[in-house]
Amino acid sequence: MNSDDEQFIPLFPLPLVLFPYMPLPLHVFEPRYREMIHSCMEEKKPFGLIRAGANGTSWAGCLAEVRTVLQRFDDGRFDILSFGIQRFSVISFDTSKDYLQAAVRPFRDAEQPEVEPAPELRETAIELFMEFARLNGRKVSQKNLNKMPDEELSFMMCHGELFSLAEKQELLELRDTRLRLNRCATRLSDGIDQRVKLSQVEKHLKGPSLAELQKLLN
Secondary structure (H helix, E strand, C coil): CCCCCCEEEEEEEECCCCCCCCEEEEEECCHHHHHHHHHHHHHCCCEEEEEEECCEEEEEEEEEEEEEEEEECCCCCEEEEEEEEEEEEEEEEECCCCCCEEEEEEECCCCCHHHCCCHHHHHHHHHHHHHHHHHCCCCCCHHHHHHCCHHHHHHHHHHCCCCCHHHHHHHHHCCCHHHHHHHHHHHHHHHHHHHHHHHHHHHHHHCCCHHHHHHHHC
16 A cells, blocks of 8 residues: 555544654553554554644644553553654544544645755754754754754654644644744744843843852952
């Protein structure tokens, strides 16, 4: 079967958004979802993670595969590590089982070779991401970022705390790599400005350091 053909899959509705290439640890405790995940592992088939919220279930999500079982508990619960594979849109939902299922159609970003992300946009986004990580005390490998294809790079930047759940859902459904990467760069730039201003406020509230006071007295 072609990966873009219509598929029938079990769904795991959760209040989050998963992107392709991204890891997601899950604690599976409800009996119906334990059954669902066990079936997926036995048949080596993916499940669909779809955002559930106050306004209902989204009509687009991300296929996920179970990479490993991290821990099993005596009462039947277990922890797994899953990874996003590919996005999908829901054609129709099916409620015939205890857990939700759906007919879905996977999709990718539109092929637009004439408007591929310009090198400067990619470089700017990576530089901003590195600076944002540094300001937040995190270490990121620029070498690994440079190796990522544009689509994967954009998903990785969407994955963190930069965007709200509603914004993440919108970015998941977006089929334009350049636009997604541009939105990430803009949000990173805003985040850096806010972090710098916050650092200045924190420094002001703490007052001068001992070394600074000594300089003033000398």
